[in-house]
Amino acid sequence: MLRLLMIITGLLLSTAAKSAVILQYHHVSDDTPASTSISPDLFAQHMAYVEELGYQVVPLSELVANLRNGEAIPDDVVAITFDDGYSDNMAAIKAEIVPRGWPFTIFVPPLLIDQRIRGYMSWNELNELKTLGGELSNHSWEHNHLAAKLPGESDEAWLARFREDLLKAEARIEAMTGESHRILAYPYGEFSPEMLEVLAEEGFAAVGQQSGAVGALSDLGHLPRFPFGGPYGTVEDFHTKVRTLAMPVESVVLTSADETLVSHILDYGSPWPQAHITLQDDSGIRVTGINCFASGLGAQTVVAEGENSFSVVADGALQKGRSRYNCTAGSNQRHRFYWFSVPVVQLDQDGNWVD
Numbered sequence: 001m002l003r004l005l006m007i008i009t010g011l012l013l014s015t016a017a018k019s020a021v022i023l024q025y026h027h028v029s030d031d032t033p034a035s036t037s038i039s040p041d042l043f044a045q046h047m048a049y050v051e052e053l054g055y056q057v058v059p060l061s062e063l064v065a066n067l068r069n070g071e072a073i074p075d076d077v078v079a080i081t082f083d084d085g086y087s088d089n090m091a092a093i094k095a096e097i098v099p100r101g102w103p104f105t106i107f108v109p110p111l112l113i114d115q116r117i118r119g120y121m122s123w124n125e126l127n128e129l130k131t132l133g134g135e136l137s138n139h140s141w142e143h144n145h146l147a148a149k150l151p152g153e154s155d156e157a158w159l160a161r162f163r164e165d166l167l168k169a170e171a172r173i174e175a176m177t178g179e180s181h182r183i184l185a186y187p188y189g190e191f192s193p194e195m196l197e198v199l200a201e202e203g204f205a206a207v208g209q210q211s212g213a214v215g216a217l218s219d220l221g222h223l224p225r226f227p228f229g230g231p232y233g234t235v236e237d238f239h240t241k242v243r244t245l246a247m248p249v250e251s252v253v254l255t256s257a258d259e260t261l262v263s264h265i266l267d268y269g270s271p272w273p274q275a276h277i278t279l280q281d282d283s284g285i286r287v288t289g290i291n292c293f294a295s296g297l298g299a300q301t302v303v304a305e306g307e308n309s310f311s312v313v314a315d316g317a318l319q320k321g322r323s324r325y326n327c328t329a330g331s332n333q334r335h336r337f338y339w340f341s342v343p344v345v346q347l348d349q350d351g352n353w354v355d
């Protein structure tokens, strides 16, 4: 019995230490909106750095399969993803990824591909990228705010609509490319707890846009990715993020005025919730050494709640739209930080999502 316990503990320790980082890009171009673009030159520097580090680039489907099957993920692993299927991705992929023989994933909203909208790739181009090592995956049918209910819509009707959208998109991608990985990238990174149940029932994993590294404890319903574009993705920023380690977080509970919240999606005018985060036992991370930052407000006071738990509540107003807490901690590896992010959303006055 004791021996078994020791083996189990050893297993937990070894899986907790493994980390993968999922990179998220939109445009790779000098001529597209800055907030969702990085320049081809900067993209080349990102890829050169991944090569220099000697990290293994794996298909996202392989990383998800490891997590689904409860297998240990290899250490120092990177997956490269592009959202939306923009035409400018083609040149960047051919210049920087294909020559290195790396896999990559493109998340597409099939309706926008079907409509041949200017600036998006065609199915032919996507199929060409497939032959060059690309995986094609689900970015919803038409890139809507999936977590938003229509006016007067019941929860049941909304979730049925989400399920239909998810499966219709998956079927269309499979029909046009033969690909079906059952991995969704949430448009705008938006999800709600109810949607996670639908995804699990349909056997889907999903990636968000909350930053952080992926580890054995990551939730398959909202895997973190590091988005690059606008201010994010400078050489220095990339060097830090690509080397991050998964903070072994066992649970996150959000509260407001000591009431537990059922969702991270909050009504207009809500204050920042308090996030209570519990780490895995024996994580080796001292909670007194954790730093947390709130969107737009900078560093916040972190309160130790126990040997493995801490909380943070931002000192300032919560803005409309998407915000997050980013928490980091030093590791025993030089220049490598544990990173974990908690998304928070505030709806606008009319209960709508903000772009």
Ligand SMILES: [Zn+2]
Pocket: 083, 084, 139, 143, 187, 188
């Ligand atoms: Zn998108």
